[in-house]
Amino acid sequence: MSAPSTATLVASDLDRTLIYSTAALALGMPDAQAPRLLCVEVHESKPLSYMTEEAAELLARLTAETVFVPTTTRTRKQYQRIQLPGSTPKYAICANGGHILVDGVTDADWHASVVRRLADECAPLSEIRAYLTATTDLSWVRKHRVAEDLFAYLVVERERLPEDWLDRFGAWAGDRGWTVSLQGRKVYAVPKPLTKSAAVREVARRTGAALTLAAGDSLLDADLLLAADRAWRPGHGELADTDWTAPHLDVLAERGVAAGEEILRRFRAAALS
Secondary structure, X not given: OOOOOXXXXXXXXXXXXXXXXXXXXXXXXXXXXXXXXXEEEEEOOEEEEEEEHHHHHHHHHHHHHOEEEEXXXXXXXXXXXXXXXXXXXXXXXXXXXXXXXXXXXXXXXXHHHHXXXXXXXXXXXXXXXXHHHHHOOOOOEEEEEEEOOOEEEEEEOHHHOOOOHHHHHHHHHHOOOEEEEEEOOEEEEEEOOOOHHHHHHHHHHHXXXXXXXEEOOOHHHHHHHHHOOEEEEOOOOHHHHOOOOOXXXXXXXXXXXXXXXXXXXXXXXXXXX
């Protein structure tokens, strides 16, 4: 295999973009025609996330041909459960840009700069948590969580989510410099300056990347897709639900795990062209 080229940086969201839980696979074909799947994450001794075997092969090639940077809202601990095919990425972005990992270790200077910016520009996390505590009900909220002392999220019973609560929370949080996003069973509240795109720009600067490719499915990926030279989104997710687009964005018809495979195919074609 050829050595990774610093000319192309590939920054991709993971969950529901490259890797999929059982509930998100969207295997709409007859069972006998379903693709073979590779488990890439185990949690509490149970398989949790998958990609197709074809996607795994494509990713292994991609990591040898480009600077591949997993770019996720997951915490560092959650990210480290994932075992992606191919070469171990030198860089990874966790906590929606709050941490840049270099060879698996947090870049302390980057993290400190993020913390300072959030303190200057946003309402404190404690205010967001207080609102969530005051306005949520245990009949539809399963868990309250804080991620890396940077943002908060709820695990909810989505079918029981009050009809207007999300809009009210989004408006309230927006006035305080925070973004609200519903992804699967999780409601995220993330400071607006805490972005994947800022961290990706920093990695691009360090690697001297001349071309940045990106993919993602959720509202929290929009800034990443806008910052890339070329970008893709699957046919599912928050961005698909709102018909979100951009001039340099390709919208894929594929949904579920098939979309992850197609995204990797598009990454390789663009990187090698």
